[in-house]
Amino acid sequence: xxxxxxxxxxxxxxxxxxxxxxxxxxxxxxGVTVYDRCxxxxxxxxxxxxxxxxxxxxxxxxxxxxxxxxxxxxxxIKRANEQNIxxxxxxxxxxxxFYQDFNALNIxxxxxxxxxxxxxxxxxxxxxxxIQKGFAYEKNGDVYYRVRKFEGYGKLSGRSIDDLxxxxxxxxxxxxxxxxxxxxxxxxxxxxxxxxxPWGKGRPGWHIECSAMSSKYLGNHFDIHGGGHxxxxxxxxxxxxxxEAISGGKFVNYWVHNGFVTVNKEKMSKSTGNFFALEDIYKxxxxxxLRLFLISRHYRVPLDYSTDxxxxxxxxxxxxxxxxxxxxxxxxxxxNIAVKKNSEVDxxxxxxxxxxxxxxxxxxxxxSLIFDLVTKMNQxxxxxxxxKKLVDxxxxxxxxxxxxxxxxxxxGTNSVALTDVSSYKYNETELDGLLAKDKLAIEDIxxxxxxxxxxxxxxxxxxxDKIRDKLSALNITLRDMKxxxxxxxx
RNA sequence: GGCGGCGUACCCAAGUGGUAAGGGAGAGGUCUGCAAAACCUUUAUUCAUCGGUUCAAUUCCGAUCGCCGCCUCCA
Numbered sequence: 051x052x053x054x055x056x057x058x059x060x061x062x063x064x065x066x067x068x069x070x071x072x073x074x075x076x077x078x079x080x081g082v083t084v085y086d087r088c089x090x091x092x093x094x095x096x097x098x099x100x101x102x103x104x105x106x107x108x109x110x111x112x113x114x115x116x117x118x119x120x121x122x123x124x125x126x127i128k129r130a131n132e133q134n135i136x137x138x139x140x141x142x143x144x145x146x147x148f149y150q151d152f153n154a155l156n157i158x159x160x161x162x163x164x165x166x167x168x169x170x171x172x173x174x175x176x177x178x179x180x181i182q183k184g185f186a187y188e189k190n191g192d193v194y195y196r197v198r199k200f201e202g203y204g205k206l207s208g209r210s211i212d213d214l215x216x217x218x219x220x221x222x223x224x225x226x227x228x229x230x231x232x233x234x235x236x237x238x239x240x241x242x243x244x245x246x247x248p249w250g251k252g253r254p255g256w257h258i259e260c261s262a263m264s265s266k267y268l269g270n271h272f273d274i275h276g277g278g279h280x281x282x283x284x285x286x287x288x289x290x291x292x293x294e295a296i297s298g299g300k301f302v303n304y305w306v307h308n309g310f311v312t313v314n315k316e317k318m319s320k321s322t323g324n325f326f327a328l329e330d331i332y333k334x335x336x337x338x339x340l341r342l343f344l345i346s347r348h349y350r351v352p353l354d355y356s357t358d359x360x361x362x363x364x365x366x367x368x369x370x371x372x373x374x375x376x377x378x379x380x381x382x383x384x385x386n387i388a389v390k391k392n393s394e395v396d397x398x399x400x401x402x403x404x405x406x407x408x409x410x411x412x413x414x415x416x417x418s419l420i421f422d423l424v425t426k427m428n429q430x431x432x433x434x435x436x437x438k439k440l441v442d443x444x445x446x447x448x449x450x451x452x453x454x455x456x457x458x459x460x461x462g463t464n465s466v467a468l469t470d471v472s473s474y475k476y477n478e479t480e481l482d483g484l485l486a487k488d489k490l491a492i493e494d495i496x497x498x499x500x501x502x503x504x505x506x507x508x509x510x511x512x513x514x515d516k517i518r519d520k521l522s523a524l525n526i527t528l529r530d531m532k533x534x535x536x537x538x539x540x
Numbered sequence: 541g542g543c544g545g546c547g548u549a550c551c552c553a554a555g556u557g558g559u560a561a562g563g564g565a566g567a568g569g570u571c572u573g574c575a576a577a578a579c580c581u582u583u584a585u586u587c588a589u590c591g592g593u594u595c596a597a598u599u600c601c602g603a604u605c606g607c608c609g610c611c612u613c614c615a
Binding site (some may be wrong): 514 | 541545546561
């Protein structure tokens with residue numbers, strides 16, 4: 051197995067990945083709080099960790115991937131009240147939307163996608179243990195974590211409690227022993243959702259559900275924990291404090307955080323209002339284009355969003371799809387089927403791909419290999435048509451795209467050989483009939499292209515262009531090649 | 541105030557102690573009735589600025605300038 055290096059937020063350096071259990075990898079990624087539509091920022095995180103998931107599997111690891119939903123918190127309650135609906139109605143709606151948005155982005159299903167509200171017992175028992183061990187205390191139905199009791203507090207985010215104090219912007223609550231103590235359990239107010247607990251009716255604080263759910267599905271100590279950069283503090287810092295206080299041992303070996311999506315260089319977020327919802331972007335751009343865009347930059351640096359850049363991705367991907375479409379169309383002919391069956395990976399290219407990805411998931415570099423390969427394939431196709439090597443290239447290309455989750459849309463193509471044209475009998479009545487039709491069957495389209503071929507041969511370009519215009523109006527593009535005409539349906 | 545990141549061609553963006561991947565755009569060409577696609581050539585003596593270390597730095601160190609993030613909910 052190739053050595054994988056991962057940038058670990060905990061040590062702030064790249065480290066070789068050494069799983070706790072040989073051949074296995076446990077990964078927990080903080081999902082979303084479901085009170086609104088998902089935006090590009092969420093997409094970057096979800097797509098990136100989807101790539102990590104796929105790549106670990108490609109390396110041969112048996113991966114247990116957990117990505118949670120936080121489906122109870124203040125924002126949810128507030129939003130539900132505003133809309134005058136039950137909070138569960140709200141969270142269910144946005145969980146459905148989450149899947150809609152992300153299925154479109156070709157996200158693989160994680161091993162588990164737990165919801166906080168399905169794990170109240172686990173949460174309550176985690177809080178109980180923290181109280182027993184003296185890391186937490188109850189005050190009027192709230193339970194708080196005693197931050198100063200946990201020695202390593204700040205080790206992930208590189209800060210100390212005293213530094214925090216210097217620029218403190220947090221409200222002082224008299225009930226807490228220390229202003230930095232955070233809530234594990236919140237007493238519910240009237241008309242708020244609640245669960246019964248040893249401390250009365252209430253709901254969990256923000257961080258505890260991740261500690262509870264990760265240990266439930268992955269154990270107290272697991273390999274990788276991920277999320278957006280903004281979760282480092284306080285969310286992940288607090289998770290460490292909770293989980294390590296409970297278990298008494300190490301919580302997570304590798305902390306992985308992705309950078310933000312920005313707009314005009316500024317962070318995209320719901321609070322500032324400068325966010326783009328996925329479903330809105332899908333109106334203009336196909337999800338696979340967005341996916342390419344999202345992985346075209348290294349995951350840890352900010353990614354600035356603009357439609358110009360999406361346009362660039364769109365054009366770039368069209369080149370890949372044109373190439374694959376053309377070659378696969380040629381492969382449909384019977385004599386090439388045997389070649390296709392024996393296709394194998396081009397090791398030289400593929401090993402390079404693995405090497406780049408092993409260097410802290412360098413998707414930008416990996417993607418460049420796809421474009422290099424496309425150029426190679428086009429060159430080869432131009433000269434030799436189909437041969438074994440070309441088919442291997444195609445196989446390799448598809449494999450790399452698969453690991454990255456990039457979809458190649460190569461269907462809807464067809465070509466008409468110009469050799470067929472010479473034998474085709476020109477029939478004006480037939481042509482007029484076809485031109486008058488509103489909807490054309492595949493055979494009709496092929497016939498039209500043949501008729502156009504005849505027209506071109508006779509140098510009747512008016513007629514030829516008329517046919518092309520007709521097809522173009524039906525979203526069918528024609529490309530005249532040397533010995534054939536490509537038919538591309540959009 | 542504390543902690544962290546970034547600054548590479550017209551734009552986006554990799555990368556390395558030995559002299560700059562890839563994509564988009566531009567220019568020229570091949571092909572072509574035209575169009576489109578594809579291919580070829582071309583576009584950074586230079587990697588924010590200034591110092592230092594080194595035989596050699598864009599890559600290491602220091603300073604300066606600029607941009608951004610976290611320290612409050614946030615992917």
